[in-house]
Amino acid sequence: MPPIVKVSKLDKYFGRLHVLKSLSIKVESKEVICIIGRSGSGKSTLLRCINFLEEPSAGVIEVDGIKVEGGEKGGRHRQLVHDVRLKTGMVFQEFNLFPHMTVLDNVIEGPVTVKKMDRSKAVELGEMNLERVGLSQKRDEYPNRLSGGQKQRVAIARALAMEPRVMLFDEPTSALDPELIGEVLNVMKKLAKEGMTMLVVTHEMGFAKEVADRVVVMADGEIVEESSPAQLFARPKDPRTQALIDRYRSGGQ
Amino acid sequence: MPPIVKVSKLDKYFGRLHVLKSLSIKVESKEVICIIGRSGSGKSTLLRCINFLEEPSAGVIEVDGIKVEGGEKGGRHRQLVHDVRLKTGMVFQEFNLFPHMTVLDNVIEGPVTVKKMDRSKAVELGEMNLERVGLSQKRDEYPNRLSGGQKQRVAIARALAMEPRVMLFDEPTSALDPELIGEVLNVMKKLAKEGMTMLVVTHEMGFAKEVADRVVVMADGEIVEESSPAQLFARPKDPRTQALIDRYRSGGQ
Amino acid sequence: GGGGPAAADNLLDAIKGRGYVLVSTDPNYEPQSFLNTSGSRPGDTKCPADALTTAEMQGFDVDVAKAVGEALGVETCFATPSWDLITAGNWVDKWDLSVGSMTITTDRQKILDFSVPYYYTPAVIAVGSDATFTSLDDLAGQAVCAGAATTYETWLTGGDLGFPATSIYAQPPADVQVVSLETDQECAQAIAAGRTDFVGYVTSQTVVNANIAAGLPVKQLGSSVYSEDLAAAFDKSSTLDTTSLRAEVDKAITAMHGDGRLTDLSTNWFGEDLTQAPK
Amino acid sequence: MHKGSGKVPLPFVSSAKGETPMSLSAAKRKTPSKSQSELIFEAQQRKERQFRSNVGLSWGLLLILLVFLFTGEKLNLGIKLIHLDWDFIRANIGFISSGVGVTFYLSILSIFLATLLALLAALGRLSIIPPIYALSTFYVSLIRGTPLFLQIFFFYLALPQVGINLSGLMAGVIALGLNYGAYMSEIFRAGLSSVGKGQREAAQAIGMTPTQTMTRIVLPQALRFAIPPTGNEFIAMTKDSALISATGFVHELMWRATKVGRAQFHSLEALIMAAVFYWMMTLVLSAVQSRIEARLSKGER
Amino acid sequence: MHKGSGKVPLPFVSSAKGETPMSLSAAKRKTPSKSQSELIFEAQQRKERQFRSNVGLSWGLLLILLVFLFTGEKLNLGIKLIHLDWDFIRANIGFISSGVGVTFYLSILSIFLATLLALLAALGRLSIIPPIYALSTFYVSLIRGTPLFLQIFFFYLALPQVGINLSGLMAGVIALGLNYGAYMSEIFRAGLSSVGKGQREAAQAIGMTPTQTMTRIVLPQALRFAIPPTGNEFIAMTKDSALISATGFVHELMWRATKVGRAQFHSLEALIMAAVFYWMMTLVLSAVQSRIEARLSKGER
Numbered sequence A, B: 001m002p003p004i005v006k007v008s009k010l011d012k013y014f015g016r017l018h019v020l021k022s023l024s025i026k027v028e029s030k031e032v033i034c035i036i037g038r039s040g041s042g043k044s045t046l047l048r049c050i051n052f053l054e055e056p057s058a059g060v061i062e063v064d065g066i067k068v069e070g071g072e073k074g075g076r077h078r079q080l081v082h083d084v085r086l087k088t089g090m091v092f093q094e095f096n097l098f099p100h101m102t103v104l105d106n107v108i109e110g111p112v113t114v115k116k117m118d119r120s121k122a123v124e125l126g127e128m129n130l131e132r133v134g135l136s137q138k139r140d141e142y143p144n145r146l147s148g149g150q151k152q153r154v155a156i157a158r159a160l161a162m163e164p165r166v167m168l169f170d171e172p173t174s175a176l177d178p179e180l181i182g183e184v185l186n187v188m189k190k191l192a193k194e195g196m197t198m199l200v201v202t203h204e205m206g207f208a209k210e211v212a213d214r215v216v217v218m219a220d221g222e223i224v225e226e227s228s229p230a231q232l233f234a235r236p237k238d239p240r241t242q243a244l245i246d247r248y249r250s251g252g253q
Numbered sequence C: 001g002g003g004g005p006a007a008a009d010n011l012l013d014a015i016k017g018r019g020y021v022l023v024s025t026d027p028n029y030e031p032q033s034f035l036n037t038s039g040s041r042p043g044d045t046k047c048p049a050d051a052l053t054t055a056e057m058q059g060f061d062v063d064v065a066k067a068v069g070e071a072l073g074v075e076t077c078f079a080t081p082s083w084d085l086i087t088a089g090n091w092v093d094k095w096d097l098s099v100g101s102m103t104i105t106t107d108r109q110k111i112l113d114f115s116v117p118y119y120y121t122p123a124v125i126a127v128g129s130d131a132t133f134t135s136l137d138d139l140a141g142q143a144v145c146a147g148a149a150t151t152y153e154t155w156l157t158g159g160d161l162g163f164p165a166t167s168i169y170a171q172p173p174a175d176v177q178v179v180s181l182e183t184d185q186e187c188a189q190a191i192a193a194g195r196t197d198f199v200g201y202v203t204s205q206t207v208v209n210a211n212i213a214a215g216l217p218v219k220q221l222g223s224s225v226y227s228e229d230l231a232a233a234f235d236k237s238s239t240l241d242t243t244s245l246r247a248e249v250d251k252a253i254t255a256m257h258g259d260g261r262l263t264d265l266s267t268n269w270f271g272e273d274l275t276q277a278p279k
Numbered sequence D, E: 001m002h003k004g005s006g007k008v009p010l011p012f013v014s015s016a017k018g019e020t021p022m023s024l025s026a027a028k029r030k031t032p033s034k035s036q037s038e039l040i041f042e043a044q045q046r047k048e049r050q051f052r053s054n055v056g057l058s059w060g061l062l063l064i065l066l067v068f069l070f071t072g073e074k075l076n077l078g079i080k081l082i083h084l085d086w087d088f089i090r091a092n093i094g095f096i097s098s099g100v101g102v103t104f105y106l107s108i109l110s111i112f113l114a115t116l117l118a119l120l121a122a123l124g125r126l127s128i129i130p131p132i133y134a135l136s137t138f139y140v141s142l143i144r145g146t147p148l149f150l151q152i153f154f155f156y157l158a159l160p161q162v163g164i165n166l167s168g169l170m171a172g173v174i175a176l177g178l179n180y181g182a183y184m185s186e187i188f189r190a191g192l193s194s195v196g197k198g199q200r201e202a203a204q205a206i207g208m209t210p211t212q213t214m215t216r217i218v219l220p221q222a223l224r225f226a227i228p229p230t231g232n233e234f235i236a237m238t239k240d241s242a243l244i245s246a247t248g249f250v251h252e253l254m255w256r257a258t259k260v261g262r263a264q265f266h267s268l269e270a271l272i273m274a275a276v277f278y279w280m281m282t283l284v285l286s287a288v289q290s291r292i293e294a295r296l297s298k299g300e301r
């Protein structure tokens, strides 16, 4: 089976800052990959290049067979980007729920507006996905009435409702109080078990150890190490990986 | 030797909300106490009652021999509160440095304005305390040029410059990026070694295990358990302590 | 403001004491009184900072005021409050007297004292130069403009002008709608700008002549509708007694009528002699 | 314009919040011995109520003082108070008050025009097409660079020359609308930028086009954000509409006041009457606005 | 009032930020083969520069269009353009322009009074003493509830009756100062509340008294916060000072324009001249303000 996501020689500049340096990575179907790395190493930018929230400066992004060159322009490019976005679901650190819509409306907004799905069918699909994240009973609440953990779970349901081939998570638990982290991680674990392909930027080493098929370590816009979590935490090869793991430990955890 | 801090039957209400329930605690000289507990259990309120940032509804606070009754009013009470504040140093989660003053000015503001200390003497004292937190070279920067960890260390120096008998820390590392937590904890460890009496609200279990003489567990405005860290983490007695420790573990740490 | 610290108990002495008389005039009433934008303030003037000097103003009223000042033996200075502030009385000693072509009416006499008239103007109706009206009656039911708080407005609204019936030659057109703008000049300019909110305006013949001379597309409609006695005015509520000042001003104006100085000024500014009382 | 953000909540806000739970729990334990928490809570409530009533009292005293200023009394201190002619006031209050409706009507029309222009200008300001960006900034700069008073005269005198002959009311509405539109464009710009980048990105991430993102996600939030400041502008506009009186064609409050004041030599009384009406309008509109704001902030958001 | 917060930075702001490092690094590697990063960076720079120059061009065209509107041409479209008398403009430009200084002087005096009153009102609003709180809210409500135009007349007419006889200039300054003070009290209130609770608590925790906390910690930060909006108010005030012309005693821009315009039947030309001067003043003051703002936001804070 071909990989779901294939990133080849991806370069990204912000002004003169070289943030991603000819980076390549593949994500196979049903694989869960955790990306770790210190702040500023380019983890978010990598995720955001995959669904073109940032336009890559150069390189090729291929998602589920759709191949897009970075740095292009024009209508065809826009169409390809749109297709890629339909194949990917993104979950942000800051949730980014639409505050003026109820929970259910948040979840069906994509299917109805973008996919032009029948409203009743979309509601069915939406309820199914809210069920999946354990929030059926909140369908008519507005987001401001939810806790952070609940918000993030709605955000996951919103992404799932688009039936993506791969889910991108950018530090989904960093904005949460410690006690709310668990409920979100549990939903993610469940997704992983269901066979969802996932690319997760996270500081949660426990989650990485338990769920990830592969852990990818980034530093300065490059992938410096990549292996199974057991191996990585026990015998890190790169000194930067070592430093990273030490830092988490000395953080008192 | 008498305890440095003695809190007796402290009650605190916010409107109709009973936040601290006839709570008593003693802090001996040179002791380091960590307070843990879930959000809303009243940890911050306890600390803030000790230096009267919140006026206790009832009870007695005694700091280094100065005894203040809660819920009083008038000039004598104000004087006592002022004396207590001179004996305590407080470090906030959000740093609260004065943004319009340089680092050094932040540190000498208390000695000069409150204690009417000679400016040159205050500068000497200030530099000494900046040295103590390892930030001598930043003395003329403004706070907005500092990282979070540096800010918090300046805040510690500012509190130390008042030469308090006890330092109160309210989640001093919660607003910091994971990688900056270490530098603040290291300064705090150093203070502990130097024999400073400290009362620390924290989520950093590693720090509590390593440094605390005693760990105090709060729930619903009461102290539910209190023992040495080794004992507490190995054999928690109260089910709420157990739940708390579990929660930190399931958080993936 | 004017007034100043007055050790004197009457206005005339106060004026002589300070060395200038403060006269209110409208600064936008050509040719009676208007700014001389090229004139510069003399260095040795006694006039207060917010008053204008004789060098900065010009016009018929200005020359009359100047002559009055000379007769009193003091410098003449001009205050420039808006017109309705002058006619409302209660000047709280901000200026001494008005020389501003003010019509003597019974209403105004309740709050102001007047000198003897120094000239007389016919009031006329003017319309746009391409208008087809031929007489006053054609204006029935039309909108006509006048300056706010002027006698022209009072006449249009059918109010009591408060002067002798012999001076009133015509009644206003039937069902006329009155539009009052801040001054009569605004009426003229609105017509020149092409506004069609009203078809004509009532003002003094001198103003209409000046409008025409300035190239505005207006013309006089018919002959004059009434004649006004124009005089200097004094505030009845002044804290200082104005009796002696009024007597001096009356004396000065009468003298100027007598020796032809007023006639000269009138011909100079209006091109005709308006200083003879209408019979 | 009290927006209830001060220390003393507006009466209706506080009563809605505080009283109901209070009486509920009071009913539950109708025992003679109240709990300590009850007592402390009630003490706080009492203190707040007392502050509010003392403030009310002071307002009353200030109002009385203000009225007293106009009684024409001579004080022993050598200060003379202002004398008002109450007969004049009684005779003309009807004429002047009938300007309230005109003022309101004028302001309503103008705020609609202004809102439209402001939204267009704010969108233009976000445009990447240079002429549109330039037009929007040029409009805002020109209008904000010159006095409203002058603009009103200008529209009155200049438009007829290019063959546009508007009624006085319409000229006034256009002048006010254009002027407020330029100022309000900042409100809509703030509204648009209050919708964080995250919202746009979330919309993009589920595949929305820029147009869908704007109409479904950004505009609804921006407009809701803009409602309270637009309310403020409307209140300000009722007062700026007084300037329209200068053109003489719109018989709103100020026009009526100056008109009868001048004609009957009672400008002061007339102005005071107008001031009272403007003040009352402002207070009523502010109260309405507070309610809208409270609902918006409490409600669904 | 372009505060440089838009997409296109003001020219001087961008040059201070962008150009220097650019030329430095360009000098370093004067090799024919530029790095990819150089190229991409330069492309971005070029695009921005191009946008700016296109916007400038459009502004120029709009200005020309505006001037063309006043040439008095007859267009084939049946639209007549406005005819201006250039001789009148030439003859009177000196007279009108000498009002700029008066307008500025008037505004400076007024803004000082307004700032003082605003600060007092903002502090009063925070007071827990009912009469002080009431006085502050009463003042703000009364002034904000009535039109400035009306207030100016009122001070001019009413103050003399209680024996306070002010010059026209002083009456104008008091009216403007009182009016702007009421509006600006919100700015200072926002300034005071921009200084977070944490700052007060940090000051208390090191033992500062309430007075020390206010003077050493809160006020310095609040005032700095208030500088940019106060600048905006000053710019607005230069234009509202036009209303003072109505009383006839202050010979500022608008007074000069209306008087000379009316007297010589050229109101339109006179108003346009005044508009140009107001606009220029506004642009200059806005540029000054942008600089102050940039310095404040870049600087020590």
Ligand SMILES: Nc1ncnc2c1ncn2[C@@H]1O[C@H](COP(=O)(O)OP(=O)(O)OP(=O)(O)O)[C@@H](O)[C@H]1O
Pocket (backbone or CB within 6 Å): A014, A015, A017, A019, A037, A038, A039, A040, A041, A042, A043, A044, A045, A046
């Ligand atoms: N829009 C942008 N404009 C300019 N620079 C940017 C932008 N976004 C990110 N950067 C820079 O790119 C680098 C990588 O950023 P990125 O957000 O990908 O890091 P990260 O690994 O996700 O860090 P963190 O753990 O803090 O989220 C950083 O130096 C950052 O400052």
Ligand SMILES: Nc1ncnc2c1ncn2[C@@H]1O[C@H](COP(=O)(O)OP(=O)(O)OP(=O)(O)O)[C@@H](O)[C@H]1O
Pocket (backbone or CB within 6 Å): B014, B015, B017, B019, B037, B038, B039, B040, B041, B042, B043, B044, B045, B046
């Ligand atoms: N100023 C206040 N007014 C009203 N209620 C308050 C106030 N401060 C705190 N509370 C309430 O008091 C309770 C205890 O709050 P406190 O901040 O002491 O908890 P905490 O243990 O520090 O929690 P966290 O870990 O979230 O900081 C909470 O229910 C909180 O909502």
Ligand SMILES: [Mg+2]
Pocket (backbone or CB within 6 Å): A043, A044, A045, A170, A171
């Ligand atoms: Mg990131």
Ligand SMILES: [Mg+2]
Pocket (backbone or CB within 6 Å): B043, B044, B045, B170, B171
């Ligand atoms: Mg806390």
